[in-house]
Amino acid sequence: MQLIIDSANLDEIRELVDYYPIDGVTTNPSIIVKEKKNFLQLLEEIREVIGCKRELFVQTLADHAEEIVKEAKYIRENILDKLVIKVPVTKEGIKAIKALSEAGVRTMATTIYTPLQGYIAAKAGAAYITPYVNRIEKLEGNAVNVVKEIVQIIEKHHFNSKVLAASFNNVQQVHDVCLVGAHGVTIPPDILRLCFSHRATEANVKVFIEDWQKEYGEKSIVDTNKIKI
Template sequence: MEFFLDTANINSIKKGIEYYPISGVTTNPTIISREKTNFIELLKNIKSILGNNKSLHVQALGTNAKNIIEEAFYINELLGDNVYIKIPVIPEGIKAMKSLSEKNIKITATAVFTPQQGLIAAKSGATYVAPYVNRIDNISGNGINVINEMYKLFEAEKTQAKILAASFKNVEQIHKASLAGAHSATIPLELMEYLIFHPLTDVSVENFIKDWEDLYGKDKTLLP
């Protein structure tokens, strides 16, 4: 599974990349607005941190195909390689996806709530399709089932699109999404850190150190 950071916070991105196997960063208008700064400079800054080997996903704000396409070309030219344009799965968005995919613009379909929305986006040229797990759960749906059904559809249709699971509130949701067939997940840094946290791990490390230091002395490592 690929892991993406769902943030536009520079400090979180730097820390995430330093410590964890991050494939890129996803943003949306809400996430960017939280940083309360010039959004163009912010995106450039994020891209410079990521380099060309990690991807940046930026959402178009237009609600008609013409505007979405214009924004997509602008962002693609502004930020360069390995940039994905996030486009909601509304009719005008699907229209834009079809056009942009023919021009080799990378696309992430967003605001996905049903398997059929995901399939239509995939067949319209999206590389990533992002179902909102927790938001589906919040309206008495089942986000994990949506991922699993979407995965089965993608397999049956032999589409190359990847499921980029989004909208998580806890580690269990992420774990179940990976078992259900999600190829990738986008999560905030806090949840990324919780993915490897377990109190017994910390206790084990403390016991190892105590046993070692009881015999060899404090702060003594394997180094000479």
Template sequence: MEFIVDTVNLDEIRDAVEYMPIVGVTSNPSIVKATSPENFFDHMREIRNIIGKERSLHVQVIAKDAEGIIKEAHRILEEIDNEVYIKVPVSYEGVKAIKALKAEGIKVTATAVYDLMQAYMALAAGADYIAPYVNRIGNLGADPMDLISALSDRIAVDGYDCKIVAASFKGVQQVRDSFNYGAHSITAPVAVLKQIFANPNIEKAVDDFNKDWYSMYGEGKGICEL
């Protein structure tokens, strides 16, 4: 089970990595636009500095043809490092590019997945991660959990070395369901992950524990003051 954050905001990344068990950072052009860094590659290198090599960094191409995707992938790896996962939308040209990149030993995250057969194509092409768009699939009237469950079963039955990284979330329930239906990873905005801790009962329980403790040992006398 992996928690990945979907942002390029440096402050959000620092906060998420410090407080939560975050194993990576994903981005796409729309997410980059939300922060609008002046120098894209400097910004991505700073993200790598924050998260280290032990966490994954996923950077998306913008070219639509296979030749352009491959060229952009090489530039991304040259400018950042060769551990970056190249995010490639699973279009007809994208699958061609995934095959070529995997033949070079490049790490690939197949993204913009809306359909199970689209996911199967990415799987057979050798993608390391496959990213179904949970909320968007639901908005189109389909069930994203059916896709995740079937894809998870196929990965297990055929023994593929690939992880499902569910993406596109509007709330914690979608994150929970994605894991429960077989996703190996999720990538979500930091604000969505922080909602996990927004339950007022958590703070009430802590306050009640503290009240009982201090009623025994005196106000301001914590464990370290005993």
């Protein structure tokens, strides 16, 4: 199961990649503009931070298929290595996904709200299907069930696609989509940190260190080994 960072902030990406088993980074126009940098320069810097083996997801902005394909080619010419082009699942977007898939370009079908949108995108050739979990719930939909049913459609009909769930507002949403078989999640840094943070863990570690230090006077096992008992 893939773990992706949903951010374009270089400091946050650098920290999370350094510490955790991150598989890639997703961006979108709204995330990009927050950084107030040249578009390609920022993408190049993200690529430098994450290396050539992790996937980088970049979204097109055009709303007509031919222009989407043109933008995708432009991005690919400038950003190398494992690149995935994000395309919203409008009518024009599906047409573009078909064309890009036929040209061997990996795509992510984004802004997914229903299982049938996921089905059409998978059949069009999208490598990733991305349901918007929190946004579905805001519309009073059952986001977890949408993720589950898209997974079932992909597996039942043997589509070469993965469900990469996105748009999370809390840890429980991440937990729920993991349980129903999502192939991956893309999570903003603040939610990602909460996924493995627990006050009991920190308290346990503190007690272990205090007990050891009371006996040996050192925090490090290496330093303790030098002491003759």
